[in-house]
Amino acid sequence: MVDYSWNVIIFQIIFPSMGVTLLMVLCATVLACLLGFCLAIALFWVGKHGLSPNEKCYATLNIVVSFIRSFPFIILAISILPITRFITGSVIGWESALFPLTVAATPFMGRIFENCFKEVSLDLIDAARSFGATNLQIVFKILIPATLPSIVNGGVLSVIQILSLTTIAGTLGAGGIGASALIYGYQSFNDKIMYTLVIVLFVLVLAIQLLGDYVYKRIK
Amino acid sequence: MITIENLHKRYHDTEVLNSINITIDDGDIYGLIGRSGAGKSTLLRCINGLETFQGGSIVIDGVDIATLHDKSLRELRKNIGMIFQGFSLIDRKTVYENIAIPLECWHIPKPEQKERIEKLLKIVGLESKRDQKARDLSGGQKQRVAIARAMVMNPKILLCDEATSALDPKTTDEILELLLELNKEYGITIIMVTHQMSVIHRMCTKMSILENGHCMVSGDVKEVFLEQPQALQNLVGILECNLPETGINIEVLITDEAVGQQFHSDLSLSLKKPYKLINSSLTHYREGVLSAFVINVSQEDYQDFLDYFDANHLNYKRIERE
Amino acid sequence: MKKIVMLLAGVACSMLLFSGCSDDKSKTSATVEKKSITIATTALAMPEVELGIEDLKKRGYEVNIKVLQDATTMCKAIENGEIDVALHPHKPWMDSYNSGNKTDIAMLTPYIHKNTFGLFSKKYTKADEIPDGAKIIIPQDESNMARSLFMMEQLNFIKLKAGVTSPTDLDIESNAKNVKIFKIHVHQVIASLDDADAAFSATLFAVSNKLDPKYQIATSQDADKFGVGFIIANKNKDTKWAKDILASYTTEKVREGINVIYKGSSIPGF
Numbered sequence: 035m036v037d038y039s040w041n042v043i044i045f046q047i048i049f050p051s052m053g054v055t056l057l058m059v060l061c062a063t064v065l066a067c068l069l070g071f072c073l074a075i076a077l078f079w080v081g082k083h084g085l086s087p088n089e090k091c092y093a094t095l096n097i098v099v100s101f102i103r104s105f106p107f108i109i110l111a112i113s114i115l116p117i118t119r120f121i122t123g124s125v126i127g128w129e130s131a132l133f134p135l136t137v138a139a140t141p142f143m144g145r146i147f148e149n150c151f152k153e154v155s156l157d158l159i160d161a162a163r164s165f166g167a168t169n170l171q172i173v174f175k176i177l178i179p180a181t182l183p184s185i186v187n188g189g190v191l192s193v194i195q196i197l198s199l200t201t202i203a204g205t206l207g208a209g210g211i212g213a214s215a216l217i218y219g220y221q222s223f224n225d226k227i228m229y230t231l232v233i234v235l236f237v238l239v240l241a242i243q244l245l246g247d248y249v250y251k252r253i254k
Numbered sequence: 255m256i257t258i259e260n261l262h263k264r265y266h267d268t269e270v271l272n273s274i275n276i277t278i279d280d281g282d283i284y285g286l287i288g289r290s291g292a293g294k295s296t297l298l299r300c301i302n303g304l305e306t307f308q309g310g311s312i313v314i315d316g317v318d319i320a321t322l323h324d325k326s327l328r329e330l331r332k333n334i335g336m337i338f339q340g341f342s343l344i345d346r347k348t349v350y351e352n353i354a355i356p357l358e359c360w361h362i363p364k365p366e367q368k369e370r371i372e373k374l375l376k377i378v379g380l381e382s383k384r385d386q387k388a389r390d391l392s393g394g395q396k397q398r399v400a401i402a403r404a405m406v407m408n409p410k411i412l413l414c415d416e417a418t419s420a421l422d423p424k425t426t427d428e429i430l431e432l433l434l435e436l437n438k439e440y441g442i443t444i445i446m447v448t449h450q451m452s453v454i455h456r457m458c459t460k461m462s463i464l465e466n467g468h469c470m471v472s473g474d475v476k477e478v479f480l481e482q483p484q485a486l487q488n489l490v491g492i493l494e495c496n497l498p499e500t501g502i503n504i505e506v507l508i509t510d511e512a513v514g515q516q517f518h519s520d521l522s523l524s525l526k527k528p529y530k531l532i533n534s535s536l537t538h539y540r541e542g543v544l545s546a547f548v549i550n551v552s553q554e555d556y557q558d559f560l561d562y563f564d565a566n567h568l569n570y571k572r573i574e575r576e
Numbered sequence: 577m578k579k580i581v582m583l584l585a586g587v588a589c590s591m592l593l594f595s596g597c598s599d600d601k602s603k604t605s606a607t608v609e610k611k612s613i614t615i616a617t618t619a620l621a622m623p624e625v626e627l628g629i630e631d632l633k634k635r636g637y638e639v640n641i642k643v644l645q646d647a648t649t650m651c652k653a654i655e656n657g658e659i660d661v662a663l664h665p666h667k668p669w670m671d672s673y674n675s676g677n678k679t680d681i682a683m684l685t686p687y688i689h690k691n692t693f694g695l696f697s698k699k700y701t702k703a704d705e706i707p708d709g710a711k712i713i714i715p716q717d718e719s720n721m722a723r724s725l726f727m728m729e730q731l732n733f734i735k736l737k738a739g740v741t742s743p744t745d746l747d748i749e750s751n752a753k754n755v756k757i758f759k760i761h762v763h764q765v766i767a768s769l770d771d772a773d774a775a776f777s778a779t780l781f782a783v784s785n786k787l788d789p790k791y792q793i794a795t796s797q798d799a800d801k802f803g804v805g806f807i808i809a810n811k812n813k814d815t816k817w818a819k820d821i822l823a824s825y826t827t828e829k830v831r832e833g834i835n836v837i838y839k840g841s842s843i844p845g846f
């Protein structure tokens with residue numbers, strides 16, 4: 035075990051990995067949000083009380099979502115390595131980690147957003163139909179505005195989920211705070227680095243949560 | 255005009271609506287009443303195409319709605335407003351924003367939106383609540399917003415599904431008053447689904463009683479109440495008073511308010527025969543008052559009473575103990 | 577509230593039971609008549625451990641095998657007395673574990689096998705061909721990372737700070753070739769080889785990933801330092817049963833077995 039000075043810990047470990055973590059979380063969140071949103075709308079669209087119910091479609095989507103969600107992230111990431119390489123041209127580096135992160139986080143977000151949409155009373159949707167709204171208008175003028183606060187809450191949950199996934203992505207060469215905590219802390223038996231980085235992660239989670247709560251209050 | 259002919263609706267194997275025939279004229283306030291599960295909501299939702307049906311037809315102003323799809327169906331719905339028991343507003347949006355949703359969907363220009371919404375806010379009496387969030391309103395106020403939203407596309411028909419069931423009596427009164435006003439002012443046709451008889455009395459010109467998916471009675475509200483068909487009795491349980499075991503029980507129904515008021519004194523003065531008053535009720539409905547009396551007379555006097563009622567053109571009926 | 581109290585009580589009870597249990601074990605393990613031995617290993621090294629079981633049974637022991645995930649878990653289990661010995665970590669790893677955790681776990685000698693370690697590349701056939709600015713993958717756990725860094729220094733890619741015994745990439749003093757280093761989980765290093773210019777890995781993982789041996793372009797000279805032996809609680813290292821284990825695993829049969837199983841990625845250590 036090497037005992038690194040605070041100077042090294044802060045400038046050579048925390049700062050660079052913080053940058054990678056933030057980039058990874060940000061990009062993966064944006065991607066997973068967009069895709070998860072589309073997925074949620076698809077799920078809701080063909081769902082039992084949805085806009086255009088279709089049992090078979092729903093069952094298929096449902097199985098795919100549950101299937102992906104049943105994978106432990108590390109195994110998912112390894113199983114889709116060939117696809118990752120095909121899409122990102124490589125399997126190492128944080129840019130490549132975005133793909134498995136997005137694949138793992140999308141079904142998670144999809145489910146969360148779908149549950150948000152399910153909160154909307156069926157009467158409200160009927161009311162929208164009754165004044166002649168199209169299905170798309172129901173999504174964008176009713177579902178989303180009515181559930182925006184829950185969507186924000188779900189989003190915060192997902193961001194934190196992605197943050198914890200980046201730790202595992204780190205073991206596949208993506209880097210980041212979680213990975214540094216594992217490499218320089220856990221695997222090197224260096225508790226000082228490990229717990230310092232855990233505190234950094236904690237501050238990050240706290241910041242995300244507080245920001246989310248603030249936005250939630252504002253738009254509620 | 256809405257013509258419903260031989261309408262059949264099934265969910266899987268259960269027949270929810272069975273040969274329904276109803277005609278609703280422009281400007282009518284039409285009541286649909288029945289027990290829970292009778293199929294009232296389903297019928298209402300068939301009218302604006304929220305539900306499809308398996309047989310028969312619904313023709314609105316000459317258009318068979320079964321032939322409509324997507325665009326044309328939405329055009330139809332634009333002309334049919336609908337309000338629900340649960341108000342169904344977006345709670346986190348303001349009154350103004352809620353009413354604006356249909357206008358947004360139909361791409362009405364902003365200035366016109368503003369004009370229409372403000373006019374409606376005046377009509378429903380919510381000008382001062384314009385920018386308040388829907389969740390901060392009382393039930394009655396929420397229903398007013400829902401009504402304004404239903405009216406904002408200037409529909410010709412308004413469908414109300416238990417629109418007052420969640421409200422207290424006084425607020426119910428105010429909402430019904432508002433609907434009556436809309437009917438009078440704009441000649442809008444209103445179809446009211448309800449299980450509250452008082453709503454029918456108060457509002458409707460015509461009514462139908464649904465029972466297990468069948469339309470048992472249709473007609474003028476006044477006539478239905480005079481005829482007291484079995485379906486109505488099933489619904490209101492008018493005979494829930496205890497009838498005496500001896501003698502004969504007669505129910506008399508009087509639609510003329512003055513005649514009703516004088517009924518007892520006239521009867522005793524002219525016949526000079528004893529009778530017991532078992533039950534009496536006064537019902538205010540849209541076009542007057544219905545007085546209903548149940549009296550008990552002896553076997554010997556029965557014929558004299560009947561003669562008196564016939565001579566005075568009173569509507570009566572012998573009723574038996576269960 | 578009641579529930580919480582009961583829960584706490586339950587936890588406390590089970591902890592008492594548990595600690596009682598492990599006390600018992602350590603007592604018996606100190607006695608001479610130990611009759612049952614629990615050996616832990618990974619799924620990968622299972623065939624190797626199986627080589628000596630028969631012999632150990634002949635010596636009158638009942639043998640239990642436990643498959644565990646990683647070396648840290650094995651060390652914790654040894655400390656708790658849940659297992660007697662484990663075969664998986666190599667000596668430098670064991671040393672850094674002991675110094676990092678202030679523990680006292682011994683490794684029996686002679687070693688059972690030694691891991692060979694090398695540089696792999698699908699793009700280059702010699703280490704000198706690797707160009708400036710190359711992308712190089714190294715395993716991210718401490719001992720393999722250290723071994724990679726030492727080998728890199730040997731190959732004159734980098735220079736490490738003087739006197740560091742177990743370096744990480746933070747201890748690189750100068751990077752003459754300006755190589756870009758990616759730290760990846762040991763199991764994934766070979767799978768990621770296509771995306772880099774070269775990778776350092778234990779030959780073991782190249783074999784388990786079915787990588788053609790021709791892609792190993794350099795071999796580390798330090799195999800002797802990276803011996804893998806049975807690890808054991810220090811107090812037990814001189815017991816009779818520890819000696820019996822060693823005897824059962826340093827036979828000709830085991831030697832041949834190791835050569836067959838590892839196809840040269842690990843060589844017998846005795």
Ligand SMILES: Nc1ncnc2c1ncn2[C@@H]1O[C@H](COP(=O)(O)OP(=O)(O)OP(=O)(O)O)[C@@H](O)[C@H]1O
Nearest residue numbers: 265266270288289290291292293294295296297449
């Ligand atoms: N989606 C559906 N699937 C199956 N059956 C349904 C469905 N919707 C309604 N029904 C059935 O159709 C019948 C009529 O329902 P409907 O909602 O029209 O009754 P209602 O008269 O409006 O009752 P309420 O006064 O309780 O609102 C009921 O027996 C109900 O169970």
Ligand SMILES: [Mg+2]
Nearest residue numbers: 294295296415
């Ligand atoms: Mg209903």
